[in-house]
Amino acid sequence: MKKLALVLGSLLVVGTAASAKEVVPAPVVVPEKVVEVVEKPVIVYRDREVEQGWKPNGSFEALYTVYGETENKTAAEHDWARDRSNAGRLQTITNVNFTENQTLNLRTRNYHGLRSSMKGPGSYDEKDNWVSKAGNDELRLRHFYNFGTLGDSKVTAKSRLEYNQVANDGKKHLEASVAFDFSNYFFSNDYFKVTEFALRPLYRYTWSGHNTNDNEMNRYGLSLETGFAFPFGFELDLNVHGRHDRKDGSFRYDDGKKSDTWAEIEAILSNSTNLYKAGNFGIDFAFEGGYDTYNVHKNKVVERKNGKNGERRSYSLYAQPSLVATYKPTEFVALTAQAGAEYRNWNVEKESAAKLWRWQPFVAAGVKVSF
Template sequence: MKKTFLSVTIASLLLATTAFAANESQEQFVPNGSLTASQTFYGNSGKYKTATSKPELIFDYNFTPEWNVNAQWTRSTNLHDYDQNNHYNQNNNTSTPEININYNHGYLGNSKIKWTSNVNYKNFTVMSAPTVNENYAWVTTTFDFAEYMPSSEYAKTTQFAIMPAYAYGWDSQSGHSGHMNSGAIAFLGSWALPANFTFNMQAYLIRDFYNGGQKMNKVNSQGESIKSYSTETYGAFFAYLNYARDIYKFNENTALSFNFIGGMDPYMIGNKKSSGWFPFFVGNQQYQWTEPTVQQGNTKNQYIAFALPTLQVTAKLTEDISATIYAGAKYSNQVWGDTSKDWKLQPQGGLSLTYNF
């Protein structure tokens, strides 16, 4: 099944290249892109040591009307990992490069269904003990029915899509073994609401298959593994409310804005009580960058919820370069499992510089 899905996706991308050649007579397209460098700092969440630093580079390039490539690299320093007894390890420095190749097929046949596909690769490396070197390759294809959905003055559907997906993960660290296969079907929806609000939701049904060192573990109250699983089924639900508004304009090139995002990130259910693994499609889709500090080890019923208001100043320095300074505080549940507790406030802020070309 996985080979068939992968073959169909790659074949559709190759056929799309031929279709583009036949449309060269269309209005001339000018390739364009952007490069963004950012640095974010995170403070502690109350008694939990969560202070860290995250530099990031993002390259995005549209080299034809249909083809886009996005590459990003994220670093971290001084991450803290907690166990179930609130013990933690410091200085878990990570590196996460990722590349995504995206293709817009246009409309599916004579319908109003928008069709897009992408092929992706990510590496996750922890450079301090215990070291980790995990790799993930995945493909998705998305069918968007938004133009069939009714709209009103109170809500306009901007996405109403289904997305089949397949991922393969493996551990390339010397002396380690194991891999995972993951199949998923997702619903993706977004709506524009009055007064600058938007609402986004995603629902995933995921089936994971594990081998070797990537098997799922069931743990006891001391965090010791007492059983392992080679398969697991998950359901995950994400829901975000967004708000953005300029609140003061210094001049035509500089403005102060207020932004808010909050919601479920995610609510998750699983068919086994286990810990030691976060499903790839769930972790890859999270809005929050830092995960909860303590994990109780029960994927049957758990959730992450947060609210993040932010103030930011954006200045257009030249026609091609803009800079942003931002500060905010995230309020979220820092411990989750059978129950949720210890809601804490975590300050964060940073700056970014974007070059458009």
């Protein structure tokens, strides 16, 4: 019986172990996940603006002006009124910013008469029309250097070197100056803005021809140059130029002085109002006028005609309204046409005798190309 019990017990243990082995779950096979790689197309935006560094730029402008008939054209005592009538002027301005701080500006002016006569300029032709004397051609070259803000202040500085020459080896000058602009110290709003408030010390050397003569002059000056902007497109330029000139020869003073201390004042009000605009075409009404210039001398200037003592003060006052049409066929090209007239006390500027005025129409056409 014991042997039988041991055999049955052994069978029970073996059966239990076999049953336990059968309940072990079979391994589950997980299928591999397929990863799909999608290649996205690369899009190149050719019209996208790419920020570039600074590069040289500038502009070229040509303007041709015709000065018409003036009033008082038949009275011999008013020949001064026609000095620039029936004449033309071609002006070109080239402006090149060749570095971020340096600019070169070249201006030329060429004058010519539009009528001829056997007697020459300054006379009447066969039809009793006045033949004007053409003005003197002129060349001016300027170099500017912008020093930016000085230290921790709000003052900016900009230098100017200038060479000016009248045609045919005429009067010439070299000038050096620096403008210190304090406009950032002034309060500005939508109704009033100080665009410029600069002090400019300068030195100028003037001569004619190639040899030393009485036309050599040294000038020492200090200028106050200011600009103000107002609503409705009005602007005011108010400049005061203090001058002290010394010559090898003498000035036109009664005592033959070789030095001259004087001041030149400019006060010019300007405005531009748009009258019509359609696309790239527009018409504006432009106006400018004021004192150009008012001069105050320390001594009385001797008159050229009679050699008598003149006055310490003289001025030229003018008003110039005009219509300006502008068309821009491209972003870099602008065409302009202008028609207007000037009212001025031309060539008769003594303060007590500036009573003769002349009205002179003019037309102009020009083109400006930016690059």
